[in-house]
Amino acid sequence: MDFGLSEEQDLLQQSAREFLTQECPPQFVRALLDDEHGFSPELHRKMAELGWPGLLVPEKFGGLGLGLLDMALLLEEMGRAVVPGPFLFSSALATFALMRGGSSAQKKTWLPRLASGDAIGTLAFLEASDRLDAAGITLKARKKRDGYTLSGTKMFVPFAAVADILVVAVRTSGKSEKGVSLVLVERDAPGLTIRPLDMFDRTRRVYEVRFKQVPVSGFLGKAGKGWKLLAQLQDLACVALSADSLGGAQQALDMAVEYTKVREQFNRPIASFQALKHMAAEMVSEVEPARSLVWYAAYAFDTRAKDASRAASIAKARLSAVYTRTTNKAVQMHGGIGFTWEHDMHFWFKRAKWNEFAFGAAAYHRERVARFDGY
Amino acid sequence: MDLAYSKEDEAFRKTVRTWLKANVPKKDKTLSDLPPNDPRRIQRAKDWQRRLYEAGYVALGWPKAYGGQGDSDIMRQTIVNEELVLARAPGLIGASGLTMLGPTLLQVGSEEQKQRYLPKVLTAEEIWCQGYSEPGSGSDLASLRTRAELVGDAFIVNGQKVWTSGAQFSDRMFCLVRTDPDAPKHRGISYILIDMKTPGVTVRPLVQMTGDAGFNEVFFEDVRVPRENLVGELNQGWLVANATLFHERNMLGSTTRTQLMMQNLIRLARSHSRYGQPVAEDPSIRQQLADLTTRVEAMKYHSLRQLTAATKGRKPGIGAMVNKLVGTELNHDICALALEIMNSYAPLNRRASHVIDNGIWPYEFMFTLGLIIGGGTSQIQKNIISERGLGMPKSR
Structure with missing residues (x-):
């Protein structure tokens, strides 16, 4: 029994923290808030030099061949540094979709490019209905003489503007899980238009993607059989976002504690007031055990444990709530300055809210846990 | 990371489980009707600890020189503790000596004190x-x-x-x-x-x-x-006591018991109806049950993480400081939801007709509140976490 990180994993996490402290400090994040795409190709290139985009990709396709637990440690650090950009959606979600669903030709085409950072992918999943189940997938894929075309709209597609390839959940038949397919669409395909949806978390960017007779570049797996992989991608997203949330919560906690040590009122550091100490202790008492949930969910995913989906939901339910509560308290511990645009705390506060709702909020995942547990 | 137990550990667990199955004392109606402090009940509790000790399952880590097993394998100690809970074995009457005095004497006691007291702590000859x-x-x-x-x-x-x-x-x-x-x-x-x-x-x-x-x-x-x-x-008792307090906090944070309570709570929710509806179908109850589940699972893996750190000889860090706070409040919250589920049946005492689960829930609801206070209140725990864990300054 060993529920701990290996030396390599400790090292990976530590070096990621050092790299991001250097390369993605808050003033760098702040500058990207005003960037058109919320994305720094330069930072992306530097991360690629470390092999990060290829972390999950098998070595024969130019990756590191590591697992979700390793990825979770990296994402925790990226959450801590509230790194803007498509990394999670490209290097975890789209990449995994290709790894699991792609034909050998598709893998050969895309995995080396994704792993090297030359290409960026994303997942187009949600529609206007905001449903997470199979019935929410209504974007039609119609068979034409020379292949399939898509017509319809996807919503809240992360970083569509900088993606080269979209993994799109579409409907090839019926209304249930059967008939859901995952297809690859190139971003510059004819008939595809994107429109940014401006939102309060400027470290993430989402888009409305409209399809008008857009040619499909290929299916991931068989037509009509995409739901299983899509469900697995949702589990993956839950673990990945939970890891991001964990790092963000830890950072908000650390910043709040540091601030209260230097901020003086009533002739003493406000960190000496129990009202604030107890807030900080409550944050610790939620964040520390939550760390173990993220580790377990990632481990369960990697080992294809029977309870992998349950573990993903548990992590997402818990971290959704914990990140939001932690950043909320962190803002309060900063007092008025924490409410300003000038202070950095709102980066994490807003990221927490985005992470909370993406891929199912806490209540959604609790209901899922209830069903897994037979009630 | 590998959650599988070694073959040796699995075999050990099986041995412990088999032994417990044959030896955990059966519920004795004539005894359980006696007041808790009746000498016959005390004697029975001492007999149980003695039997467990003779089987080699009490305080495994203590040196052989003082009657212990000299087994420093934390994993085996944990397995015994878990199996005791799973077997619904009675608690040990000598727990204070085993978990608080013993570790303290081993750390700072004189040779005479260790020889004089420790063996009888193990056998429950002295409580x-x-x-x-x-x-x-x-x-x-x-x-x-x-x-x-x-x-x-x-x-x-x-x-x-x-x-x-x-x-x-x-x-x-x-x-x-x-x-x-x-x-x-x-x-x-x-x-x-x-x-x-x-x-x-x-x-x-x-x-x-x-x-x-x-x-x-x-x-x-x-x-x-x-x-x-x-x-x-002389006059160094505060340092000596702090070692003991640390052991007490560790003792209060068993997650196996919490996991069992959670299972029982779900069973309760599935078997009881309220306001014309099976409780487990009530969306608000479902949300609360699942929320507690996420907290129970968090503590389960949190304790595995600490167990791993301990087996590797690493310092427990700030993570261990939250055990008492989180564990006791979680246990109480589980009981509180049980009462909400039972509704009108919640306040019924053990001997009342129509009582559910022998009245264990209202009893535990109160008892677990006592544990939030005893051994350093939740508020004191928060002071410890913030001052010693986060380095925030003392209030005065």
């Missing part, structure tokens, strides 16, 4: 109670005033202790006393061992809100304690 809190010294434990004056080769003890669990059937007490009233409060305290049969010791039961008398007040009037019963240095 110990903890003499820390006083009427005027709860969270501010270091302000304690029970006075011990060194006169010749003995301490003369005067004062009062309170919340003393098990004092009514204990043979001895490990006790904090003030030996230097002029020193700063943390530096005038000593840790001494008191024979409860010494003249001048009076035990008075204190009835808890559950109706049980588990606690006591203990009064000392010119109680003579030989100087050799001092543990550690």
Whole structure:
């Protein structure tokens, strides 16, 4: 029994923290808030030099061949540094979709490019209905003489503007899980238009993607059989976002504690007031055990444990709530300055809210846990 | 990371489980109707600890020289603890001696003290109670005033202790006393061992809100304690006590018990109806059940993480500081939801007709609230986490 990180994993996490402290400090994040795409190709290139985009990709396709637990440690650090950009959606979600669903030709085409950072992918999943189940997938894929075309709209597609390839959940038949397919669409395909949806978390960017007779570049797996992989991608997203949330919560906690040590009122550091100490202790008492949930969910995913989906939901339910509560308290511990645009705390506060709702909020995942547990 | 247990550990678990299956005492109706402090119940509890000890399953880590198993494998110790809970085995009557006094003596006791006391802690021949809190010294434990004056080769003890669990059937007490009233409060305290049969010791039961008398007040009037019963240095008792307090907090954070309680809670929700609807179909109850599940799972893996750190000889860090706070509040919240599920049936006492689960839920609801307070309240835990864990300054 060993529920701990290996030396390599400790090292990976530590070096990621050092790299991001250097390369993605808050003033760098702040500058990207005003960037058109919320994305720094330069930072992306530097991360690629470390092999990060290829972390999950098998070595024969130019990756590191590591697992979700390793990825979770990296994402925790990226959450801590509230790194803007498509990394999670490209290097975890789209990449995994290709790894699991792609034909050998598709893998050969895309995995080396994704792993090297030359290409960026994303997942187009949600529609206007905001449903997470199979019935929410209504974007039609119609068979034409020379292949399939898509017509319809996807919503809240992360970083569509900088993606080269979209993994799109579409409907090839019926209304249930059967008939859901995952297809690859190139971003510059004819008939595809994107429109940014401006939102309060400027470290993430989402888009409305409209399809008008857009040619499909290929299916991931068989037509009509995409739901299983899509469900697995949702589990993956839950673990990945939970890891991001964990790092963000830890950072908000650390910043709040540091601030209260230097901020003086009533002739003493406000960190000496129990009202604030107890807030900080409550944050610790939620964040520390939550760390173990993220580790377990990632481990369960990697080992294809029977309870992998349950573990993903548990992590997402818990971290959704914990990140939001932690950043909320962190803002309060900063007092008025924490409410300003000038202070950095709102980066994490807003990221927490985005992470909370993406891929199912806490209540959604609790209901899922209830069903897994037979009630 | 690998959650599979080694073949040896699996085999050991199986052996323990088999032994427990054959040896855990059956519920005895004639005994359970007796008051908790009846000598026959006490004797039965001692017999159980002795049997468990003779099988080699009590305090595995203690050195053989003092009657222990000399088995430093933390994994096996954990397996025994888990299996005891899963087998619904009775708690050990000598728990205070095993989890608090023993580790303290092993750390700072003299050779004579270890030889004299430790073997009988294991066999339950001598039962110990903890003499820390006083009427005027709860969270501010270091302000304690029970006075011990060194006169010749003995301490003369005067004062009062309170919340003393098990004092009514204990043979001895490990006790904090003030030996230097002029020193700063943390530096005038000593840790001494008191024979409860010494003249001048009076035990008075204190009835808890559950109706049980588990606690006591203990009064000392010119109680003579030989100087050799001092543990550690004179006036260094606060340091000695802090080692013990650490063990107490660890003891209060068992997650196996919490997991069992959670299973029982789900079973309760699935079997009970309320307002014309099976409770488990009520969306608000489902949300609360699943939320508790996420907290229980978090603590389960949190404790595995600490177990792994311990087996690798790593320091537990800030993570271990939250155990008592999170564990006790979680247990209480589980019981609170049980009461909400039972609704009108919730307040029924053990002997009432129509009572659910023998009245265990309302009892535990109250008892677990006591655990949030005892052993350092949740508020004191938060002070510890923020001051020692996060380095936030003291309030004054």
